[in-house]
Amino acid sequence: MSISPLAKRAATLAGASALVLSLAACATDDTEAVTSADAVEVDAHDDHDHEESTAASTEMAAQTPRIVVTYDGGILVLDANTLETEADIALAGFNRLNVAGDGRHVGVSTTGGFQILDAGTWSQAHGDHAHYFTTTPALKDLVIEAETPGHLVVHDGLAAFFDDGTGQVTVVEADEWEHMVDEGHLDLVREYTTADAHHGVAVASDGGELLVTIGDEDGRTGAMLLDEVGDVLASSEQCPGVHGETAFTTSDGDELFMVGCEDGALVFHGDHVHKLDAGLDYARTGNLHSVDGNDIVLGDRKTDPEGGINLTEIVLIDPEAETIEVVDPFAGDEAEYTWRGLARGADGEVLVLGTDGALRVIDEETGDVLRSIDVVGAWEAPEEWQTAHPALTVLAGMAYVTEPATGTVHIVDYVGGEVWKSVEVGVATNEIVGVTG
Numbered sequence: 001m002s003i004s005p006l007a008k009r010a011a012t013l014a015g016a017s018a019l020v021l022s023l024a025a026c027a028t029d030d031t032e033a034v035t036s037a038d039a040v041e042v043d044a045h046d047d048h049d050h051e052e053s054t055a056a057s058t059e060m061a062a063q064t065p066r067i068v069v070t071y072d073g074g075i076l077v078l079d080a081n082t083l084e085t086e087a088d089i090a091l092a093g094f095n096r097l098n099v100a101g102d103g104r105h106v107g108v109s110t111t112g113g114f115q116i117l118d119a120g121t122w123s124q125a126h127g128d129h130a131h132y133f134t135t136t137p138a139l140k141d142l143v144i145e146a147e148t149p150g151h152l153v154v155h156d157g158l159a160a161f162f163d164d165g166t167g168q169v170t171v172v173e174a175d176e177w178e179h180m181v182d183e184g185h186l187d188l189v190r191e192y193t194t195a196d197a198h199h200g201v202a203v204a205s206d207g208g209e210l211l212v213t214i215g216d217e218d219g220r221t222g223a224m225l226l227d228e229v230g231d232v233l234a235s236s237e238q239c240p241g242v243h244g245e246t247a248f249t250t251s252d253g254d255e256l257f258m259v260g261c262e263d264g265a266l267v268f269h270g271d272h273v274h275k276l277d278a279g280l281d282y283a284r285t286g287n288l289h290s291v292d293g294n295d296i297v298l299g300d301r302k303t304d305p306e307g308g309i310n311l312t313e314i315v316l317i318d319p320e321a322e323t324i325e326v327v328d329p330f331a332g333d334e335a336e337y338t339w340r341g342l343a344r345g346a347d348g349e350v351l352v353l354g355t356d357g358a359l360r361v362i363d364e365e366t367g368d369v370l371r372s373i374d375v376v377g378a379w380e381a382p383e384e385w386q387t388a389h390p391a392l393t394v395l396a397g398m399a400y401v402t403e404p405a406t407g408t409v410h411i412v413d414y415v416g417g418e419v420w421k422s423v424e425v426g427v428a429t430n431e432i433v434g435v436t437g
Helices: 005-011 177-183
Strands: 040-043 056-060 066-071 074-079 085-090 096-099 105-110 113-118 121-126 129-134 138-145 149-155 158-163 168-173 188-193 202-204 210-216 219-226 232-236 243-249 255-261 264-269 272-277 297-301 313-318 323-327 342-344 350-353 358-362 369-374 392-395 398-403 408-413 418-424 432-435
Touching (some): 085 138, 096 432, 105 149, 105 432, 138 177, 149 202, 149 243, 158 202, 168 202, 168 210, 188 210, 210 255, 219 264, 232 264, 243 297, 313 350, 369 418, 392 432
Antiparallel strands (some): 056 129, 066 432, 096 105, 105 113, 158 168, 168 188, 202 210, 219 232, 243 255, 264 272, 297 313, 313 323, 342 350, 392 398, 398 408
16 A cells, blocks of 8 residues: 555654644554555444543554535535545534644534534554544534634643633633533633623633733724733733734743734733834734744734735744744735635745645745745635635645635645645535644
């Protein structure tokens, strides 16, 4: 059997940042997934005392990553190696996806609150090795009711849900989804309610801190960092239109929280916060992408307050040096991007998917374009952000690019500079996330 592109890439990623998890199996040189003919049907409660609640599963020779995508009317779960459909789950409405933090589950912001999707792939540690399993993906019941379900953010093994309709923040452990859903209760870590409801976000840390945005129905003005009992460690309302968050560990081991503003960004260093000025009255950064151990944070940049979601510049932020570098990712080419076309590579590379159909790989330190890979056909940014258009995510060192116009998903080797595989999945895909298994 031939080794899958993900398995090949996994072998090159040993020692990479925590963003990327190797797909190589423990105690074996065989990094392929077992074919269906060789798969072993096992009881999840066999003599290895597996804790999974699924009655029956298929044991694999290695981790089996999967891709989850939404479309108008449902959710597809795809095998990340072959792009074959593992499940097609009907779910009406415009649904949002967030990784749930355990490599198996995905949070779905949907009507009435947050549901949990079991992508049907996981690893079970057993002494000095691990076992790998798959099962049929399934959408679980609502785990948290919400008037207007917004973001789910996972950091330090904690999942923070934010209800835009009430300002309610709910934090739970991010590795207990299986028994929480099956047993019908949450292992609550903490709750918090903002002074006023708004479109916001929260991030929790295992040190007891909670980052939460400040705003009301008229707008958003900033963010604050709370300690374990809810006292304010640091706060700033000098962040108009606050949107986008990230939390990461620098190369020096410092934990930083950041949010984007319409005129720069806020950086929280423990007990204090400082503002990074964008240099213009309006230069919105609404999405931030960091990598643990890497000091550069990627952000989008919009300078026309009346403009749409089509953008032409990115920012490379060094929060320790307190600098914001503006970069043209297209180096003069006639192309644009949207927030769905930004991601980070395993080594911190900046990935930008342009409307000319090319995926550009950019050095995060210099802003130089390292390579450009033709992936999809040329497209135009839609007027409404909810409209399906090409999207990008990275899983185990490979990039996954959707092409709604053709109903295709592409696997891209962004280091080698080629498209590995393209498969028509039959729907106009919208959002996309991946789970490692």
